[in-house]
Amino acid sequence: xxxxxxxxxxxxxxxxxxxxxxxxxxxxxxxxxxxxxxxxxxxxxxxxxxxxxxxxxxxxxxxxxxxxxxxxxxxxxxxxxxxxxxxxxxxxxxxxxxxxxxxxxxxxxxxxxxxxxxxxxxxxxxxxxxxxxxxxxxxxxxxxxxxxxxxxxxxxxxxxxxxxxxxxxxxxxxxxxxxxxxxxxxxxxxxxxxxxxxxxxxxxxxxxxxxxxxxxxxxxxxxxxxxxxxxxxxxxxxxxxxxxxxxxxxxxxxxxxxxxxxxxxxxxxxxxxxxxxxxxxxxxxxxxxxxxxxxxxxxxxxxxxxxxxxxxxxxxxxxxxxxxxxxxxxxxxxxxxxxxxxxxxxxxxxxxxxxxxxxxxxxxxxxxxxxxxxxxxxxxxxxxxxxxxxxxxxxxxxxxxxxxxxxxxxxxxxxxxx
Amino acid sequence: xxxxxxxxxxxxxxxxxxxxxxxxxxxxxxxxxxxxxxxxxxxxxxxxxxxxxxxxxxxxxxxxxxxxxxxxxxxxxxxxxxxxxxxxxxxxxxxxxxxxxxxxxxxxxxxxxxxxxxxxxxxxxxxxxxxxxxxxxxxxxxxxxxxxxxxxxxxxxxxxxxxxxxxxxxxxxxxxxxxxxxxxxxxxxxxxxxxxxxxxxxxxxxxxxxxxxxxxxxxxxxxxxxxxxxxxxxxxxxxxxxxxxxxxxxxxxxxxxx
Numbered sequence: 141x142x143x144x145x146x147x148x149x150x151x152x153x154x155x156x157x158x159x160x161x162x163x164x165x166x167x168x169x170x171x172x173x174x175x176x177x178x179x180x181x182x183x184x185x186x187x188x189x190x191x192x193x194x195x196x197x198x199x200x201x202x203x204x205x206x207x208x209x210x211x212x213x214x215x216x217x218x219x220x221x222x223x224x225x226x227x228x229x230x231x232x233x234x235x236x237x238x239x240x241x242x243x244x245x246x247x248x249x250x251x252x253x254x255x256x257x258x259x260x261x262x263x264x265x266x267x268x269x270x271x272x273x274x275x276x277x278x279x280x281x282x283x284x285x286x287x288x289x290x291x292x293x294x295x296x297x298x299x300x301x302x303x304x305x306x307x308x309x310x311x312x313x314x315x316x317x318x319x320x321x322x323x324x325x326x327x328x329x330x331x332x333x334x335x336x337x338x339x340x341x342x343x344x345x346x347x348x349x350x351x352x353x354x355x356x357x358x359x360x361x362x363x364x365x366x367x368x369x370x371x372x373x374x375x376x377x378x379x380x381x382x383x384x385x386x387x388x389x390x391x392x393x394x395x396x397x398x399x400x401x402x403x404x405x406x407x408x409x410x411x412x413x414x415x416x417x418x419x420x421x422x423x424x425x426x427x428x429x430x431x432x433x434x435x436x437x438x439x440x441x442x443x444x445x446x447x448x449x450x451x452x453x454x455x456x457x458x459x460x461x462x463x464x465x466x467x468x469x470x471x472x473x474x475x476x477x478x479x480x481x482x483x484x485x486x487x488x489x490x491x492x493x494x495x496x497x498x499x500x501x502x503x504x505x506x507x508x509x510x511x512x513x514x515x516x517x518x519x520x521x522x523x524x525x526x527x528x529x530x531x532x533x534x535x536x537x538x539x540x541x542x543x544x545x546x547x548x549x550x551x552x553x554x555x556x557x558x
Numbered sequence: 559x560x561x562x563x564x565x566x567x568x569x570x571x572x573x574x575x576x577x578x579x580x581x582x583x584x585x586x587x588x589x590x591x592x593x594x595x596x597x598x599x600x601x602x603x604x605x606x607x608x609x610x611x612x613x614x615x616x617x618x619x620x621x622x623x624x625x626x627x628x629x630x631x632x633x634x635x636x637x638x639x640x641x642x643x644x645x646x647x648x649x650x651x652x653x654x655x656x657x658x659x660x661x662x663x664x665x666x667x668x669x670x671x672x673x674x675x676x677x678x679x680x681x682x683x684x685x686x687x688x689x690x691x692x693x694x695x696x697x698x699x700x701x702x703x704x705x706x707x708x709x710x711x712x713x714x715x716x717x718x719x720x721x722x723x724x725x726x727x728x729x730x731x732x733x734x735x736x737x738x739x740x741x742x743x744x745x746x747x748x749x750x751x752x753x754x755x756x757x758x759x760x761x762x763x764x765x766x767x768x769x770x771x772x773x774x775x776x777x778x779x780x781x782x783x784x785x786x787x788x789x790x791x792x793x794x795x796x797x798x799x800x801x802x803x804x805x806x807x808x809x810x811x812x813x814x815x816x
Contacts, residue, residue: 503648505648506648506649506650508610508611508632508648509644509647509648509650510650510658510661510662511609511631511632511633511636512608512609512632512633512635512636512641512642512644513636513641513658513659513662513665513718513722514633514636514637514662514663514665514666514669514722515633515661515662515665516633516665517631517633519661519665520633523653523658523661524650524653526652527650527651527652527653527701528652529652530651530652530653531652
């Protein structure tokens with residue numbers, strides 16, 4: 141039995157053993173580790189972590205992920221467009237021919253203006269830990285008014301060895317004023333590992349950004365992800381988060397809205413076996429006339445558990461805010477459990493905020509209707525389950541990504557019915 | 559050989575007995591109308607034949623093509639050629655009408671050991687049946703019954719029937735909620751599907767539908783039993799004198815009169 145101090149020592153040992161980086165990065169790392177050391181891993185006594193017990197992560201000794209390469213098959217779905225592939229935290233390849241207005245690269249001085257300014261490493265231990273292990277971050281810049289037609293894929297592959305490994309992907313995306321782009325982050329891997337990712341997206345005034353996050357980690361992976369989007373004036377930002385893999389998954393998806401901006405946060409989680417997924421959303425209406433829409437859908441089978449916590453903060457000056465939040469859950473088994481909690485804090489008086497949550501089962505009437513037309517019971521259930529998720533899946537507009545996603549979801553639904 | 563033989567059928571929902579000894583034999587190509595007041599058991603009979611699990615058969619037998627129908631799962635009944643047009647067609651958000659029909663057709667084909675229907679052949683079939691039903695093309699890509707008007711839903715049921723080509727179709731109050739124009743359209747569609755091999759059970763409260771779908775036989779159902787059978791003229795007799803003329807009342811009224 142190992143004591144808490146020894147486990148912290150393991151993180152400290154890893155922290156101290158990192159290769160040297162420029163001074164400003166090391167300062168960030170030091171601050172991150174100091175934060176982590178102060179905060180420690182959250183427990184279920186912390187309200188924000190009430191439904192997610194990270195003890196299995198705190199208990200595990202992770203090795204730094206080693207340099208390996210991912211094969212072409214793994215990367216095939218991302219063939220169209222611009223791609224950056226990180227394997228075990230190291231950049232394996234990056235599309236060299238980039239359209240005008242787009243720069244992708246490693247962490248350099250250019251990032252200093254924005255880097256680490258948005259995701260909260262003082263209050264979130266995982267963000268702090270990620271910052272403490274800053275390595276080959278992905279930095280993407282889109283010039284003002286540039287229109288990048290092709291999707292930009294960020295692929296994070298984690299390959300564990302005999303013992304569990306840890307990877308801390310870090311991404312900064314800065315979209316200039318009135319620019320347009322589509323970003324897709326995919327997480328996948330094999331074996332037992334912790335993927336602790338942080339993505340910061342700065343959406344310039346009047347810019348238009350579509351973002352996707354597809355999480356299909358291995359079945360024994362821990363996945364903790366923080367997404368922080370900062371919307372400029374009149375900016376438009378949408379994100380669709382699909383959670384399929386992992387044994388213990390926590391997504392913190394946050395957006396801060398400036399005047400006249402619009403944020404859409406959609407998500408789908410599909411869990412079975414003993415999987416746990418927790419989606420924590422915070423939409424900060426910091427200025428007037430902004431709108432936000434959240435639609436999260438969950439499908440749970442077997443003994444899977446899920447949590448949804450949707451915070452909406454409407455600050456005092458954020459008049460004419462229009463915020464809508466919906467969380468719908470479909471339970472396919474009697475043993476699945478979901479906890480859903482809206483959390484609205486409204487300090488302005490002229491706003492429209494609505495929220496709704498549902499937890500239901502498959503419609504027996506609809507299943508019988510399908511069966512009465514010759515469709516087998518298991519297939520009828522799969523069809524209805526897929527149909528439940530359809531409106532979120534429909535938001536994925538990148539064809540290759542969508543095809544892979546549909547196939548993965550279909551296989552998962554089909555497997556769980558066998 | 560009879561296509562369907564119902565012998566002394568009793569069925570209950572919960573502890574309520576609804577069918578109390580139904581006998582009915584249907585041969586290929588015959589059209590049987592089943593009429594009766596509210597609560598007489600018309601819809602229960604339809605649901606039992608389609609295999610609805612919430613209805614429990616407590617006694618009796620149903621043979622379909624000589625086989626024990628009650629032993630078969632709903633999907634197997636459908637694959638063997640039984641079709642129920644629902645009184646209240648179910649809305650299925652997220653599943654397009656076209657995808658749904660293709661899944662249904664392929665389920666039947668798979669059961670018969672046939673390969674999946676060729677995509678082009680299927681579209682040809684769909685176009686042909688759409689024309690037959692005078693249905694709007696746009697309804698194909700919409701989710702099943704979602705946002706359909708009452709008339710569109712009922713026509714969609716008959717359209718599904720046209721595509722699936724059953725041997726025995728049960729139309730459960732297909733006329734309910736339809737105005738006269740919609741009723742004619744639906745009846746017209748059904749009539750185009752009549753053939754020497756295809757049998758129909760037309761369940762209705764009103765005689766009106768039977769002016770357009772003319773039955774070979776009419777059965778009057780009351781309190782879970784067939785109390786009178788005859789030819790198509792029986793429907794007209796009912797229209798003149800009403801169910802009360804036969805001493806039959808709605809279930810609620812019957813209770814009130816006890």
